[in-house]
Amino acid sequence: MTENIKKITIVLVSYNSSKKIKKFIKQIPIVTPIMIVDNSNDIGLIKNFRRKKNVKIFFKKNLGYGSSINFASKRVKTPYFFVVQPDVTGINKSALIKFYNYAKKINDKFSVMGPHFLDAPKKGHYQTSLTHKIMKIHNVHGSTIFFNKKVFNKNKGFDENIFLYWEETDYTKRAMKNGFSAYQLNIVKVKHEKGKAVEVKSQEDKDKLKNLYSWHFIWSKFYYFKKHYGKILAITYFIPIIIRTLIRIFIYKMTNNSKLIKYECRWDGLKSSILNRKSSMRLTDIPIKLKIY
Numbered sequence: 001m002t003e004n005i006k007k008i009t010i011v012l013v014s015y016n017s018s019k020k021i022k023k024f025i026k027q028i029p030i031v032t033p034i035m036i037v038d039n040s041n042d043i044g045l046i047k048n049f050r051r052k053k054n055v056k057i058f059f060k061k062n063l064g065y066g067s068s069i070n071f072a073s074k075r076v077k078t079p080y081f082f083v084v085q086p087d088v089t090g091i092n093k094s095a096l097i098k099f100y101n102y103a104k105k106i107n108d109k110f111s112v113m114g115p116h117f118l119d120a121p122k123k124g125h126y127q128t129s130l131t132h133k134i135m136k137i138h139n140v141h142g143s144t145i146f147f148n149k150k151v152f153n154k155n156k157g158f159d160e161n162i163f164l165y166w167e168e169t170d171y172t173k174r175a176m177k178n179g180f181s182a183y184q185l186n187i188v189k190v191k192h193e194k195g196k197a198v199e200v201k202s203q204e205d206k207d208k209l210k211n212l213y214s215w216h217f218i219w220s221k222f223y224y225f226k227k228h229y230g231k232i233l234a235i236t237y238f239i240p241i242i243i244r245t246l247i248r249i250f251i252y253k254m255t256n257n258s259k260l261i262k263y264e265c266r267w268d269g270l271k272s273s274i275l276n277r278k279s280s281m282r283l284t285d286i287p288i289k290l291k292i293y
Contacts, residue, residue: 002031004100005093008146009033009081013068016199018044020086027092030054033078037068064279065142066158066167073152081152085143087197090115090190098188099146102134106183108148111155111175112168114140115188128184137184142168143192151180159227163279164213166220173228207261208283214262215269215281222273235274242270 010028012021014036021036028034034055038045039062049055060071069083080103084091099113114137120127128135145168155175158167172182200206218241225234245267252260269281 002029005029005032005096007078007080008096008100009035009072009076009078010091011069011072011076011081011083012036012086013065013072013083014038014042014045014086015040015062015197016042017086017197018042018048019199020197021045022048024084024086024088024091025049025052025055027089029093029096032096033076035072035076035081037072039063039068062282064160064163064167066162067160069167070157070160073147073149073157076149079149081147081149083145083147085192085197087193088144088190089193090118090188091144095188095190099185102183102185103146103148106134108151109180110148111151111172111180111182112140113146113183113185115144115190116184116186117141117192118189119191128186130186133187134183134185136181138182139169139172140182140184141192143194144190146185151175154178155180161279162220162223163281164216164220166217166224170224170227205283211261211265212281212283215265216279217269218266219269219273219279219281222270223279226273238270238274245270 010032012024012034014021015038025034030052032054034052036045036049036055036057038057038059041059045057049057056075058071058075060068072083073081080100082091082096082099095115103110103113116127116130120141128137142165155171155178157171159170162170176182198209200209222234222238225237229237245263248263249260249267251257252263272278272280
């Protein structure tokens with residue numbers, strides 16, 4: 001069993017996440033390789049992990065989550081790699097063994113495998129039935145993804161036009177067209193402290209981060225629909241979203257509601273994606289008050 005978990009590399013993408021990573025790594029056996037790709041020049045990582053022989057740290061320019069995973073995959077030397085966000089609990093030796101064993105049971109013919117989330121919201125995060133140990137699923141959650149490196153490379157990895165969100169959905173759809181299914185491994189159960197991977201110092205930064213997420217989520221969602229279904233169908237699908245967003249902006253502006261910034265960000269992200277602009281918004285670009293009319 002110990003030999004098998006040596007064949008899996010844990011990949012962690014860090015953005016001011018050294019404290020969370022330090023806690024997460026305690027769950028991982030010392031024989032399992034760990035690769036940290038940092039996008040924030042967090043020197044705390046060196047301080048915390050320089051003496052750990054199974055941990056490698058790479059610092060790179062922040063070009064997005066998918067870019068970091070592609071960067072890591074080119075340096076992974078094991079047949080499998082497991083992308084996990086450090087605010088996920090439940091990934092340990094037992095979980096790694098189960099993922100490895102089931103990868104072999106399905107003859108490595110999978111695009112991705114993911115665990116069962118005990119705290120998944122009812123809306124927007126589909127979970128298969130716990131009555132089955134493993135089931136096919138249309139997509140897995142991006143916070144915890146088990147990859148076969150050969151299959152990942154064959155399907156050309158993540159689309160680096162996407163900075164954040166929907167990159168795993170895009171990858172899974174492309175891989176499915178090539179005959180590789182996604183699976184949920186229900187015998188591995190995890191919890192995800194959503195949004196806790198990035199450490200912020202102030203409420204102002206926390207608010208800016210939420211607004212940044214809102215911008216990128218809608219940009220990436222439209223990009224995904226445009227890429228796979230065409231721009232006309234994508235716009236048709238998004239018409240109700242556009243109308244609701246603009247109505248809320250109008251109402252929140254008239255009532256001086258604090259939610260205004262969130263929906264201004266959402267509209268700006270969607271407009272940028274419709275106009276084929278790059279996914280360029282960064283945390284430093286998010287002001288406290290936006291004027292984008």
